[in-house]
Amino acid sequence: MSIAQNATLSGKVTDDKGKAIEAASISTSSNTEGVISNRDGSYSIEIPMGQDIILNVTHISFKAQQWKVNLKEGETRVFNVNMKTSSYKINEVEVKAEKDRDKPMESVDPKNIKYIPSPNGSFEAIIKTLPGVSSNNELTSQYNVRGGSFDENLVYVNDIEIYRPFLIRSGNQEGLSFINPDLIKNIDFSAGGFESRYGDKMSSVLAVEYKEPNEFAGSVTGGLQGGSIHIEGSPGNHRFTHISGVRYRSNAYVLGSLDTDGDYRPSFTDIQTYMTYDISSKWEIGFLGNYARNKYEFIPENRETGFGTIQQALRLTIFFEGQELTDFETYFGAITNTYKPKPNLELKLITSAFRSFETETFDILGQYFIDELERDLSNDNFGDVAFNRGIGSYLNHARNYLDATVANVQHRGKLIKKNGTYEWGIKFQHENIEDRLSEWDLIDSAGYSIPRAPSTPGVAPTGAQKLTLFNSFKARNTLSSNRAMAYLQRTLRWEDKSENKYIFTAGVRANYWDLNEETVISPRANIAFQPKWDRDFLFRFSTGYYYQPPFYRELRDFEGNLNKDLKAQRSIHFVLGADYNFKAWNRPFKFVGEAYYKKMDNIIPYEIDNVRIRYYAENSANAFAVGADFKINGEFVKGVDSWLNIGFMNIQEDIRTDSYTEYFNGNGEQITPGSSVNRDTASFRVIKPGHIPRPTDQRFKLSLFFQDYLPKNPSYQMHLTFHYGSGLPFGPPSNERYKDTLRIPAYLRVDLGFSKELLNEDTKLSAKSPFRHSKSVWIGLDIFNLLQKNNTLSYLWVTDVSNQQYAVPNFLTSRQLNLRLQVKF
Numbered sequence: 038m039s040i041a042q043n044a045t046l047s048g049k050v051t052d053d054k055g056k057a058i059e060a061a062s063i064s065t066s067s068n069t070e071g072v073i074s075n076r077d078g079s080y081s082i083e084i085p086m087g088q089d090i091i092l093n094v095t096h097i098s099f100k101a102q103q104w105k106v107n108l109k110e111g112e113t114r115v116f117n118v119n120m121k122t123s124s125y126k127i128n129e130v131e132v133k134a135e136k137d138r139d140k141p142m143e144s145v146d147p148k149n150i151k152y153i154p155s156p157n158g159s160f161e162a163i164i165k166t167l168p169g170v171s172s173n174n175e176l177t178s179q180y181n182v183r184g185g186s187f188d189e190n191l192v193y194v195n196d197i198e199i200y201r202p203f204l205i206r207s208g209n210q211e212g213l214s215f216i217n218p219d220l221i222k223n224i225d226f227s228a229g230g231f232e233s234r235y236g237d238k239m240s241s242v243l244a245v246e247y248k249e250p251n252e253f254a255g256s257v258t259g260g261l262q263g264g265s266i267h268i269e270g271s272p273g274n275h276r277f278t279h280i281s282g283v284r285y286r287s288n289a290y291v292l293g294s295l296d297t298d299g300d301y302r303p304s305f306t307d308i309q310t311y312m313t314y315d316i317s318s319k320w321e322i323g324f325l326g327n328y329a330r331n332k333y334e335f336i337p338e339n340r341e342t343g344f345g346t347i348q349q350a351l352r353l354t355i356f357f358e359g360q361e362l363t364d365f366e367t368y369f370g371a372i373t374n375t376y377k378p379k380p381n382l383e384l385k386l387i388t389s390a391f392r393s394f395e396t397e398t399f400d401i402l403g404q405y406f407i408d409e410l411e412r413d414l415s416n417d418n419f420g421d422v423a424f425n426r427g428i429g430s431y432l433n434h435a436r437n438y439l440d441a442t443v444a445n446v447q448h449r450g451k452l453i454k455k456n457g458t459y460e461w462g463i464k465f466q467h468e469n470i471e472d473r474l475s476e477w478d479l480i481d482s483a484g485y486s487i488p489r490a491p492s493t494p495g496v497a498p499t500g501a502q503k504l505t506l507f508n509s510f511k512a513r514n515t516l517s518s519n520r521a522m523a524y525l526q527r528t529l530r531w532e533d534k535s536e537n538k539y540i541f542t543a544g545v546r547a548n549y550w551d552l553n554e555e556t557v558i559s560p561r562a563n564i565a566f567q568p569k570w571d572r573d574f575l576f577r578f579s580t581g582y583y584y585q586p587p588f589y590r591e592l593r594d595f596e597g598n599l600n601k602d603l604k605a606q607r608s609i610h611f612v613l614g615a616d617y618n619f620k621a622w623n624r625p626f627k628f629v630g631e632a633y634y635k636k637m638d639n640i641i642p643y644e645i646d647n648v649r650i651r652y653y654a655e656n657s658a659n660a661f662a663v664g665a666d667f668k669i670n671g672e673f674v675k676g677v678d679s680w681l682n683i684g685f686m687n688i689q690e691d692i693r694t695d696s697y698t699e700y701f702n703g704n705g706e707q708i709t710p711g712s713s714v715n716r717d718t719a720s721f722r723v724i725k726p727g728h729i730p731r732p733t734d735q736r737f738k739l740s741l742f743f744q745d746y747l748p749k750n751p752s753y754q755m756h757l758t759f760h761y762g763s764g765l766p767f768g769p770p771s772n773e774r775y776k777d778t779l780r781i782p783a784y785l786r787v788d789l790g791f792s793k794e795l796l797n798e799d800t801k802l803s804a805k806s807p808f809r810h811s812k813s814v815w816i817g818l819d820i821f822n823l824l825q826k827n828n829t830l831s832y833l834w835v836t837d838v839s840n841q842q843y844a845v846p847n848f849l850t851s852r853q854l855n856l857r858l859q860v861k862f
Contacts, residue, residue: 044108047081048117050074050094058120059623060675061096062749071749076623086110094118095749096676100799139540139565141231141579141612142244143167143629145224146678151859152744152756154790154819156291156850157208158262160216162758164243166742168629168666168682169228171735171762173784174830175821175849176208176288177648181733182228183633184662184688185240186643186650189585192216193244195311195325195373196449197389198236202331202365203439203590204395206649209292210363212305212331217282219256219267220311222248228666229633230579230612233524233544233561234449234460239585239608239637247311247325249278254812260857261290263305281310291821294851299337299357306330319377325389327369335361337401343410344845350410351426353835353845361399368392381453390444397437404430405835407843427843429836431507435476441589442469457528460544464523470516470589474597477509480836512597516589518552538567548605550586557584557605573618583608591641594654595772604656608637626671635662635688642692642774645732647831647847653772660690660731676751677744684738689728695775696725726775730766737763752794760786769842770834779844785826792817812861819855827851 050061057078064071065084071093074080084090086108095101099120108114145163155162159178164170172180179187192199192215199215223246227235235242253270263286271278289301306329313323337357345351371389378384407427411418447464526544533539546559561581568574586605593599614631640658644651664687670680700708703719710716741759746752762784768777795814796802802809832844 043083044086044111045081045083045113046092046106046108046116047079047113048115049078050080050096050118050120051078052099052120058096058099060748061094061099061118061120063118064093064749065090073748084108086112092116094120095751096120138575138616139563139567139577140227140542141229141563141577141614142225142227142242145226147218147221147224149678149742150218150221151815152754152790152792153742153758154756154788154817154821154855155758156788156821156853156855157211157288158260158286159214160218160221161214163224163742164226165760166680166682166740166758167226167228168631168668169241169664169684170740171684171733171738172760173735173762173765173781173828174208174648175786175788176291177211178214179208179211179648181735182241183635183664183666184686184731184733184735186645186733187648188588188590188650189238189240191236191238191242193235193242195245195247195323195371196385197325197371197373197387199369200391200393200441200443202367202393202395203441204363204397204437205365206397207647209288209301209303209335210331210333210365211648212303212333212365213284213286213307213329215307215327215329215369216245217265217267217284217307217309219258219265219282220247220269220280220309222246228631229635230563230581230610231561232542232563233526233546233559233581234462237522237546237548237557237559237584237586237605239583239606239635248280249313250280251275251278254862256859256861258857258859261855263287276315277313279310279312281308283308290855291850291853294853296342296848297337297340297355297357299335299339302334302336304330304332321375323373323375325369325371325373327367329365329367331363331365333361333363337361337403342845342848344843345409347412350412351843352408352410352422353405353833353843354408355403355405357404358402359400361401362396363398364394364396366394383451385449386446387449388444388446391442393439393441395437395439395441397435399433399435401433402430403432404428407835427835427841430481431835432479432481434478436473437476438473440471443467457530460524460526460528462522462524464521466520466522468516468518468520468589470514472512472514472516472589472593472597474510474512474514476511478507480507510595510597512593514593514597514599516552516592516599518550520551520586521549523547536569538565538569540565540567546584548584548586550605552601553604555586555604557586557607558582559584575616577612577614577616579610579612579614581610583610587641590650591652592654593652595651598654600654603641603654604639606637606639606641606656608635610635621671624672624675626669629668630665631667632665633663637661637690640690642690643732644772644774655694657694658690658692660688662686662688664688673743674745677746677754679743680741682738682740685736686734686738687736688731688734690731691728692726692774695773696723697773697775698723729775729777732766732777734766735762735764737761752797754792754794756790756792758786758788760784767832769844781829781831784828785824786828787823787826788819788821789823790817790819808860810862813859815859815861817857817859819857820852821855822850822852825852 050058059076061074063080072082092104153162156175161178165172169183170180225244227242231242250269255268258265265284267282269280284307286305287303292301308328311325315321340355342353369391374386376384408422411423445466449462452459524546528542530540541564543562549556559582563579565577584605587603612633616629637660639656640660642653642658664685666684668682673679700718700721702715739761743757745755764780764783766777797813828849829846830849831847834842836842
């Protein structure tokens with residue numbers, strides 16, 4: 038019997054610069070388990086003697102390499118490995134002193150966008166994982182920042198403010214957001230305390246920059262929910278650059294998991310292009326264009342939802358007739374002239390126009406049954422209907438049409454000096470809105486219209502009696518107005534004798550609107566201090582006035598009437614933050630913490646219905662928000678970026694016009710309608726509710742984006758998002774906000790994605806292969822709502838003949854699978 042003898046191969050794994058590579062996988066054709074290189078790059082592996090053995094060396098951030106080796110019996114050979122950067126490198130994090138680290142802006146790596154498993158597939162899925170950002174609806178691209186509504190967020194693409202349709206009332210209708218992930222170069226986001234160069238909103242700013250490519254490239258992506266294609270290039274002498282993308286999406290597959298069964302027919306299309314041309318070495322002209330059509334058709338059939346408690350298990354069954362049809366068609370174009378007479382001076386002239394044609398029509402008849410279920414486990418009919426608690430029907434009708442035009446021209450300038458920069462800008466904007474609103478709701482229970490029409494005592498009802506609608510809105514509005522805006526900003530940088538660094542930015546904004554003839558002035562300032570310590574800390578403080586002049590949505594009240602005297606809302610920000618760059622497990626990490634307080638006045642109260650925000654159209658509230666956000670990001674797994682956010686917040690408002698009255702009888706007992714025996718009023722008192730939670734009051738938020746891979750085959754990757762948010766306030770349908778004292782159950786969702794890079798630039802393909810011109814081919818499998826959590830978005834309120842209301846939860850999507858394929862060329 039012969040015994041196989043082994044030899045030893047050892048050495049060091051380094052990169053092109055001679056730096057040791059930790060966690061490289063070294064294996065052979067006879068020993069697939071292999072070994073992992075140490076922190077200093079060293080390794081040692083035994084191989085059979087006297088045989089041709091293939092040595093494989095792989096690492097997540099470097100190209101895989103192979104060698105053929107043959108060692109003699111007992112031989113120990115030193116074999117050093119030098120590795121080159123991989124073409125499928127996964128966003129290696131290199132935490133360093135970022136050039137904009139002193140600003141209240143966070144940079145986001147756009148390469149991570151494609152890995153985010155998201156049911157709606159929007160770019161904003163990655164924004165929802167950032168500190169201070171929350172969203173309790175996976176079907177929408179809208180998000181809230183530190184208690185503000187989505188209308189309080191600024192969105193820019195290449196210094197151009199982006200608008201969106203006005204009539205969207207649910208995530209089902211929303212379609213594609215403006216920003217195309219395939220076109221993005223840089224992403225910056227601020228959750229508060231941002232600079233004067235950004236516009237007049239109270240909560241946040243998202244600034245996106247599109248690419249100016251240097252060479253030809255493109256991609257094709259497809260999946261169960263739609264697809265996209267993009268092409269970019271810079272032909273000839275590179276004076277001309279172009280990047281264009283087409284997207285199509287249908288979320289019918291995801292919507293099919295909702296409680297309401299029916300025929301979902303969503304169709305969302307978006308076409309975008311960004312082109313630049315260098316007229317000279319100092320003058321560049323650019324064009325950004327977009328066409329989008331988001332069409333949603335829905336024919337509901339039936340719905341069955343279980344709700345209640347263990348003591349009272351209920352079920353709502355609804356049978357539908359009718360349909361819903363919404364159509365949002367938007368056009369956008371912008372021309373940018375950038376002139377640089379000197380290397381340190383940049384002058385921009387930007388003209389842009391936005392046009393939106395919006396249609397929302399529906400006639401939905403629902404006939405509902407509220408049943409109580411048998412809850413006795415010993416009963417053969419457990420879970421079946423025990424008895425009926427009410428029947429009824431409702432009819433929802435709408436014929437809403439809106440046409441909007443927003444056109445503007447602006448100048449922006451930037452002068453760079455040795456000790457800082459000067460920035461300035463001026464903008465003129467014209468808006469024209471035409472709105473036709475016709476909407477009503479009829480609720481009927483057991484043959485009675487609710488609310489019932491008043492009757493005359495002793496007179497029998499007749500067919501001529503008036504039918505009272507639950508809600509009825511009808512209006513026709515035309516609004517034309519102009520705005521003028523300007524800002525000036527100065528940034529100073531200096532060091533003291535101890536090499537401590539200071540960065541101070543101060544600026545002021547002005548905004549005038551001719552509709553209400555109001556001018557608002559917004560001073561803002563930010564100071565950052567980076568001490569010369571052994572550890573890399575930076576401290577920041579930001580403060581300022583953030584006025585938000587009303588737009589059309591804020592002007593329109595629940596009835597459709599416009600309040601043209603509405604004034605700008607105001608929020609004063611105080612943001613204290615610090616960040617710390619450090620290493621753990623010899624890997625880079627960054628910790629960021631911010632505490633904030635926002636004092637708000639002249640606030641316009643609102644209610645949220647799904648994603649539609651309905652304003653009271655009056656400056657009747659004061660509010661405050663206080664909280665803290667914490668984030669840690671870095672290489673939890675060697676070579677890939679992950680992050681964890683935790684946030685605490687309390688936001689409340691005091692609506693000065695709200696109150697209610699309590700009545701008491703002669704015995705001093707409070708009179709309760711329907712239960713009090715003695716209802717003769719002897720006294721009363723008026724109660725002012727004071728501060729109440731705002732609709733976005735989410736006390737605790739935790740989010741996680743985590744990536745991993747197989748060490749020995751890094752082309753297999755895993756991407757996970759985790760969201761937890763405490764419950765939001767809600768109450769019965771009315772205009773009395775103080776009644777919103779209940780809380781929606783906490784939002785909990787986990788989405789998991791797996792991906793595999795099938796080929797890359799190093800893959801050898803035959804001349805006839807359809808992928809021979811491809812740089813990479815990537816396939817992904819997503820599992821949405823991994824934990825199968827029934828998250829509640831809102832409540833449907835149904836009423837029985839005794840006028841008792843039941844809050845039936847509207848659940849979001851359940852667990853589903855999605856398959857994606859991307860080809861880059």
